[in-house]
Amino acid sequence: MKKYMPYWPIFALIIFLTGASIWYRPLSLHQILRISKNEAITDCKLILTQWGKNNVTTKEGKLTSEEAKKLMSVLAESEYVRFYGNEAYTTSEGEYYTIDLAYTLGDEEEIYRISITKHGVLTDYTDGNRKVYTFEEEEEKTKILNQILDIINTKV
Numbered sequence: 001m002k003k004y005m006p007y008w009p010i011f012a013l014i015i016f017l018t019g020a021s022i023w024y025r026p027l028s029l030h031q032i033l034r035i036s037k038n039e040a041i042t043d044c045k046l047i048l049t050q051w052g053k054n055n056v057t058t059k060e061g062k063l064t065s066e067e068a069k070k071l072m073s074v075l076a077e078s079e080y081v082r083f084y085g086n087e088a089y090t091t092s093e094g095e096y097y098t099i100d101l102a103y104t105l106g107d108e109e110e111i112y113r114i115s116i117t118k119h120g121v122l123t124d125y126t127d128g129n130r131k132v133y134t135f136e137e138e139e140e141k142t143k144i145l146n147q148i149l150d151i152i153n154t155k156v
Contacts, residue, residue, distance in 0.1 A: 044068035080133035
């Protein structure tokens with residue numbers, strides 16, 4: 001009598017690998033925020049919060065539509081992957097910042113919000129769901145975060 005090998009573990013592995021490759025695929029900023037590249041960003045409010053060893057400072061500013069578009073284009077230069085972990089929220093030197101953007105799209109009244117940390121973690125709060133992403137390439141993270149801070153420091 002022949003012994004046969006069950007094939008269900010192979011199929012389960014294929015399904016698992018397919019799901020993992022879809023889940024961890026690189027995404028653009030427009031895919032994360034579910035907006036088109038030509039979508040007009042209006043009423044963009046910017047909040048920069050910095051934590052030092054002994055103090056917290058908050059700066060607020062308002063971006064024009066052109067400045068918001070420039071900021072989003074800088075963010076759109078990189079691709080992002082899903083992130084699971086807490087190490088991005090701590091730092092050994094005791095300094096930390098977050099950049100919060102609250103904006104509306106076109107004539108909509110709904111307010112969208114994203115947050116970016118010093119460590120390059122982008123959090124999307126669209127639809128009440130908190131989804132966390134990080135830069136796919138580490139070299140791009142520093143370059144893009146410095147460009148974002150340059151835009152912000154001229155505004156707040």
